[in-house]
Amino acid sequence: MTDLFGRTCAEHFYDGIHLAGSFLATAADKLRAASSLGRRALADTALTSVVTVGSECRLRNIATGLPYHVSSIYGFQPQPFLAEPSGSLSFHDEAPAIEFDLQSAYWIEGIVVHNSVAGPDRARSLAVSLSNDRVDYQPVFAPDQAAWPVFGAWQDALTIEIDATAPQRFVKLHLREKTYFHLDCVQVYVRSFLSDTDSRGDTRR
Numbered sequence: 001m002t003d004l005f006g007r008t009c010a011e012h013f014y015d016g017i018h019l020a021g022s023f024l025a026t027a028a029d030k031l032r033a034a035s036s037l038g039r040r041a042l043a044d045t046a047l048t049s050v051v052t053v054g055s056e057c058r059l060r061n062i063a064t065g066l067p068y069h070v071s072s073i074y075g076f077q078p079q080p081f082l083a084e085p086s087g088s089l090s091f092h093d094e095a096p097a098i099e100f101d102l103q104s105a106y107w108i109e110g111i112v113v114h115n116s117v118a119g120p121d122r123a124r125s126l127a128v129s130l131s132n133d134r135v136d137y138q139p140v141f142a143p144d145q146a147a148w149p150v151f152g153a154w155q156d157a158l159t160i161e162i163d164a165t166a167p168q169r170f171v172k173l174h175l176r177e178k179t180y181f182h183l184d185c186v187q188v189y190v191r192s193f194l195s196d197t198d199s200r201g202d203t204r205r
Contacts, residue, residue: 059109060192063171068100085114085153085185096181097174105132105167106190111141111160113173114153116182123183124148125176128160130168137172153184 108130115123125148129137141160143149151158171188175181 057191059189061112061187061189062102062106063100063186063188066100066102068098070098071096085157087117087153087184097172098181098183098186099134099170099172100186101134102169102171102188105169106188107164107167108162108171109164109189109191110162111171112157112187112189113151113160113183114157114185114187115151116184117152119180119182120152120156121150122180123175124150125179126158127174127176129172129174130162131170131172132166132168134170137170142176 111128113123113126113128125145126141127139128141129139131137140162149158171186173183173186
C-alpha cells in the first residue's frame with residue numbers, strides 16, 4: 001500500500017527502525033550530559049513520557065502552530081499558518097521569505113502550499129529549501145522558469161514530494177522574483193504512528 005507521496009508503509013517502518021537505532025545509540029550520552037547539568041530529572045521525564053501509538057502509519061501535518069519568521073507580516077492577518085485553507089491570504093510581502101521551525105528534525109515526506117486564489121500567479125517563482133541547522137539550506141523545490149507553477153488552494157494547492165536523505169528541522173519558502181507573496185496555508189507532512197488522540201495537525205492515510 002502506498003501513501004500520498006508514493007512510499008510504502010514498509011519503507012517508512014524501516015526508516016523508523018533506522019532512526020530509532022541512531023537515537024538509542026546516543027541516549028546514554030544525553031543522559032550523562034543532563035546529569036552533569038543537574039537536569040537528569042527533566043531528561044528522565046522526557047524519555048519516559050507515554051504516547052499513544054495508533055495501528056496505522058499515517059501522514060501527519062505538523063506545521064500548525066509552529067514558530068516561524070517572516071520578512072514582514074500582513075497587518076490584517078498576521079498568522080501564516082491557518083489550521084485550514086481559506087482561499088484568502090495570510091502572508092504578504094514585497095521581498096518575501098518565510099522560515100519556520102519544526103522544533104525537531106523530521107523525515108519530511110512532502111509540503112503542501114495553499115495559495116491565495118486572488119492573483120495566484122504571484123507565487124509562481126516559489127522555491128523551498130530545508131535545513132537541520134538553519135545555516136546550510138538545501139533546495140528541494142526550485143523549478144526552472146519555464147516550469148514555474150501557478151497554483152491555488154484546496155484541490156489546486158501545490159504538492160511538493162520530498163525524497164529526504166536526512167531529517168530536517170527548518171523549512172524556508174521564498175520567491176525568486178520581485179513580486180507580492182500571498183500564502184494562505186502551509187502544511188508539512190511527516191510519517192507518524194501517533195494516534196489521533198495524541199497528535200498535532202490533520203492526518204492522511
